[in-house]
Amino acid sequence: MTAFQIILMGLLIICAVSVSFSKNLLNAILIYMSFSLVMSMLWICLESPDLAITEAAVGAGITSVLFFVTLKKIHAIEAAEPEEKEESKDE
Amino acid sequence: MNFICNFPFFSILLSLFSGTICSVLPAKAAKVVNRVVITAIGIMSIILLLYLLSTGEPFVYWMGHFPAPWGNEIRAGVLEAGMALFFCIIMYLSMAGGAQKLHSEVVESKHNLYYILVNLLLSSLLALVYTNDMFTAYVFVEINTISACGLIMIRQVGRTIEAAVRYMIMSLLGSGLLLFGLCIMYDLTGHLLMSNIKESVSLLVASGEYQIPLIVSVALMCVGLCIKSALFPFHAWLPDAYGYSTASSAAILSSLVSKGYIFLLIKIIYRVIGFEIFNSTRIIDVLFVFGLMGMIFGSISAIRENDIRRMIAFSSVAQIGYIYMGFGMGTQAGMVASIFHILSHAATKSLLFIAAIGLTDVSGGSRKFIDLTGAAYRNKWAGVAFTAGSLSMVGVPLFSGFISKLLFSQAAVQVEGKMLASLIVLGISTVLNAIYFMKTVIRIYTPTSESGYSSVTFKKMKSYGVVLVCFIVLNVILGVSSQPIVDMIEQGLSMFA
C-alpha cells in the first residue's frame, strides 16, 4: 500500500508541475482534472471515503466543468465537445 | 443561565438568517430588513455590554449539546460586546450615508443582492468577534472575504473588477497560509478550540517540545492575517478597491473588513498563543518594522496622489501601519493603543469616505483636486465633516485621532529598544498626514469665482447631513471621553486571558 501511495504522490507532483508549464489552457485544465482524480484515489488509500467521493464529484466534476464553460465563454475553445467528459466521473 | 447570554448567538444567527430572507425580498423591503437587523443587533450588544460590565465575568456559550473540547462554542467578554456594538454603529451609519449614491451607481435589480452581502458580512464580523474556535474563524473569514469582494465589484466599472481580482488573489494567499498554520497547530495540540489550544501550547512551551513547528505555525497565521488586512507590502489592491467602489462599500471595507481580521489576530495572540509566549518570539519585531514602513510609505503615496478617494485609501495603509506598530511594541499599553486606534480609525475613515462623495458630487463627479476647488462652499455639511475627519486624522485635540496618538506615544515611551524608532516615525507620519490632509482642506475651502457647479442645500440631503453629524459626534465622543473607553478596553483585555 505504501508503494502505491508513493506512486500516487509522484503523479500528483508531476501533474502540478506540468500544469504550471503547459502552454495550452485546455491541457492545463485536463491535467488539473487528473490531479483531482489522483487526489481522490489517495484519499481512498488514507481511509477517508467521504473525502474521496466529494473530491471526485466536485474537484474532478464540477470545478472542471466550470473551467470548461469559462474557457468556452472566452472563446478559447470553439468546438463543443469537452462537456461530455463530465459524465465519465460521476459514475 | 441568564437569558442575556443568548444574545451573541442571536445576533450571529439573526444576521445570517436575514441574509437568506433578503434573497426573496424586493430591494426596498431588503433595505428595511437590513436596517432593522443592524439596529436590533446594536441594541442587543448594548444590553450585553451593560450585563457584562455589571457581572465582570466573561461567559462561554455552547453551540450544540456538547461541552468544550467536543462541541463548538462562542465566548463573550466586554471587548467582544463593545466591538460588536461599534461595528453595528459604523455599519448603520455607512449604509445610511451611502444610500443615495448606491441608488445612482448600482443597477436597480441588484440592490437586494447588496443588502444580502451586507447582512452576511455583518454576521461574519460578529462570528469573528465572538467565536472561540479556530476552524469556525477560518470559515467565517472566507465569508468575510467573499462578501467583501462582492461589495467591491457591485459597482461594475473595469477598475473595480480588476481590483476585486487582485483583492481575491491576495486574500486567498492569506487564507491559504492561515489554514496551513491552523493545520500545523491542530497537529501539535489536537484541539481546535482556542482555550484548549492555549493550554496545550503552554504545556508544549514548558516542556520544550515541538518549538520550531509551533513558531512556524504562529508565523504562518500572522502572515496570513497581515496579508488579508493589507499591511504595507501587501496593499497593492487597496487603492483601486477603496477608490472606485461605491461609497458605503468603501466605508465598510476600510473601517470594518480589515478590522475584523485584525481583531481575529488579537484573539489569536491573546487566546490561542498567549501574550507572553507571543512576545518572546521574533514575530513582533517583524510586525513592528512593517508597521513603521507602512506608516511612512502609505503617507508618501497619499501625498503623491491627486485623486481624493485614492488619497484617503492610501491613508488607510498608513493607519493600519499604526495598528501593527502597536502590536509590535509587545506591551499591554501598545495593545490598548492599537485597539483604541482600531475604533478611532474606523470612525474617522468612514466619515472621510462618506464626506468625500458629498464633495465630489458637487464637483461634477470629478475626484481630481483641481475640480474640488471651493467644494466645501457648495456642500457645507460635507466640507465641515471632511475638515473634522482630517483634523482627527492629523491628531488635533478634541478628536479621536489625538487620543490614539497620545496612547501610542505613551506606550512607546515604556518600551526600551523601540522607543526612539516609534517616536520618530510617529512624528514624521503626523507631519506627512498634516501635509496631505491640510492641502485637501485648504483646497476645498479656496473660494473660486467661476464655479460651474451647482451647490446643494440641506433640504435635499437631510439624512446625509444627519449621518455626517452622527459621525462627527462619534468622533468627538471618542476624543473627549476616552478614559472610560480605554478602561473598558483594558478590562476586556484582562478578560481575554
Add this chain to the structure above:
Amino acid sequence: MSKKRPASEYQKTFAFRFFRWLSGTKDPYLNEVEMHPQEEYHVDPEAALRHEKEHDAILDKVYDPERNMEMKLFRKLYHATSILFCLFLIALLLVTISYLPATGTIERPVNNEVAGRYIEKGLEETGAVNIVAGMILDYRAFDTLGESHVLFVATITVLILLRLNKTEKNEAEVNDRRFEPKNDTILQLSATFLVPVIIIFGIYIILNGHLGPGGGFSGGAVIGAGLVLYLNAFGFQKTERFFTEKTYKWICFFSLSFYCLAKSYSFYTGANQLHSVIPKGTPGAILSSGLILPLNIAVGLVVACTIYAFYAMFRKGGF
C-alpha cells in the same frame, strides 16, 4: 509692509511653487521654455487625427510591458522576490514537517480524548453510523452552517457579476446557441440513459449520508452534474420547464431557512440545557440520527441547485 514683487520674480520663489502644488495645477512649460507670440489656432482635422493616432501609438509604446523600462524592472523584481519567497517557504515547511509527530502512529497529540469521544460515543449521541457525518452536522455544526453560507454568498456574488438584463440576455442567448450542441443524437441517447442513473445515485448518496460515505454536499454535486448533462443534451428550452430562477430562489430560501431554524433550535436547546424533542431513532435505519438526514437533504437541494445555477449563469447570464 512688504514690497510688491514683480510677477516674474515671484514665480521663481518657493512660495509660488508650493501654492501651485497645493492647487494641483502645474504647467511644466511656464518659465521653462521660450515661447513665441501666439497665433490664432486653426484645427486641421487631418492633422488632429494624425496627432491622435501618434498619441495613441506613443501611449501604446509607453505602456507596453515589453518596452517600458520601469514596468520591466518591476516585473523582474517581483519575479525574483516571489521565487525567493517560495523557495524559502518550501524549505521552511519541509523543516517544520520534519519536526512534526510521525504520521500513522498512535501516540500523537491528535489522537486525544476529542477524537476518542467522537468514535466511542458518536453512535450513541448523534445516532449516525458515519462518524464524520455525525461530527460535522452535530458536534461541530456551526462550521457547517457557515460553510453552507459560504456557498450561498458565492452564488450571490456570481449573480451580481453575471446576471444580465433583458436585452443583453437575448443577445447572450443567441450567442450561446451557436455553441450549444445542436440536437446531437449520440449525446441525447446517452443522456437519456445516464441522467436518471446519475440523479438516482446522487439521491442515494444524500439519503445514505449518515449511514455510509457521502452526505448532502457530495450528493448534491452529483445531482447538479446530472442536471448539467441534461441541459447540455437537451438545451435550455427543456430545462426551463421545470427549473427557472424562481424555482432556484425558493428552493434555496426554504432549504437555507430550514437549515438555520433547525440548527438554531438545536443550539438554543443545547446551550440552555433544555431537552431536545428530536428523536434519534435506531442507529443504522434510514430514518435515524435526528436532524442529520433532513439537514443532508436540505444541503443537497441547495448544492444541486447552486451547481446548476452556476452553470446556467456562466453559459448565458441567467436561467
Add this chain to the structure above:
Amino acid sequence: MGPNLLANYGEAVSAILFCIGFTNLLLQTNLIKKIIGLNVMDSAIYLFLAEKGYIAGRVAPIVVNGVTSTEAYINPIPSGLVLTGIVVSVSVTALMLSLTIRLYTRYHTLDLDEISAQLKKEGK
C-alpha cells in the same frame, strides 16, 4: 532537519504541492492558471490534513457491526474539516471564474499585467 522527514513523506509532498500552487498563484500571468494554482494549493492543505488523521492499520470511521472502540477507527476530525474546506474552495473557484469572464469581456485579455497597463493608459 528533524527526525521525522521520511516518516512524514505525505506531508512533505503536500508542502511541495502547496508551494507549487503558491508559486502559480503569484507568478502565472494567465488568470485561469492562477485559479488552477489556487485549487492545487487548497488540495495540498487538505492532503496535509488527511495525512494527519491517518493511523496505520485502522479503517474509515464508519461503524461496522456496532464496534465503537477507539482502537478500530482513524481520527474523524480531519475528514470533517476537509469536507468543509472543499466547499469553500469550490465557492471561491466559481467566484474567481466569473470574475475572469467579466474581466475578459471588458479587456479581452487574461493577462493581469496587460490589464493593469491598459488601466494606466486609461488613467493618464
